[in-house]
Amino acid sequence: MGGAIDEPGNVTPTGEFNAYADAVAAARIFALTSPNPHTTVPPTTNDRLPPYPQKLSRQLTLRLFPLDITLRHNLSRGQFREAITPLLDAGSPLAEWVHAFMGHTFRTLERLHPGHVGDDAMLSLHDPVCVWYAMTSEDPKWVYSANSPEDIRIDTCGQWTRGMCVIDRRNRHRIEGEEESSSDHGLWLSGRAGNRIWRMDGSPGEENFGNVIIERLFK
Known part of the structure; x- marks a missing residue:
């Protein structure tokens, strides 16, 4: 990337x-x-x-x-919140760890970029796209x-x-x-x-x- x-x-x-x-x-x-x-x-x-x-x-x-x-x-804060909330309620250690750093990430987006507010804050998944390609490179849609x-x-x-x-x-x-x-x-x-x-x-x-x-x- x-x-x-x-x-x-x-x-x-x-x-x-x-x-x-x-x-x-x-x-x-x-x-x-x-x-x-x-x-x-x-x-x-x-x-x-x-x-x-x-x-x-x-x-x-x-x-x-x-x-x-x-x-x-991209991943929006709304998408993330909807997915993570039931996992946090269930006491998932992975969910707690991911929630901690993602919360900071979305707050940084709000601070740096106009229009990234609340559930509309949008995180671009730069490196994960490359990993996804490595896993699915034979898909003709690439x-x-x-x-x-x-x-x-x-x-x-x-x-x-x-x-x-x-x-x-x-x-x-x-x-x-x-x-x-x-x-x-x-x-x-x-x-x-x-x-x-x-x-x-x-x-x-x-x-x-x-x-x-x-x-x-x-x-």
Whole structure:
């Protein structure tokens, strides 16, 4: 889970927490999906990080769950309250433990986000979506974005854009060369450069994922 493509970030206007926290590490992992990793590996002054080879024996297959999909998988305070109340009444230790930290989480949502009030406070289940995919990846309702695999790169140097996921939105013809030109710095148009990220864009039940999580935990 990491990054944001068409959604704003959650720790900066463009940066999602995981991509922002260690943008260089994220960018280096993304580069392993490229047929030529040296074309997207980020610049670094850290001598302990060796340069990537010109070619890899095998490209990394990376499935990305950005905020674009995880923000559509939510659990409301109302859903949680309805499920947890009878379990608390029955004296469930698990319910008491979960209720303690979830109560704090929903209060934080109310404090940070307008519109998240009372039972309408909505918690996005970012990491659980990834776990759910690992458990149900063969379900055909898991779908990639229309443009996957995508050349998604992470900015590691920007003062305001560190951790930003950058894609090429220009309407340009593709090229096959490996030489930069004055109209294409960074080899964005080259079919031999850039990353190849499989971006997840649909799941078996995003409308009801909160209830799925509750059932998995307590039933």
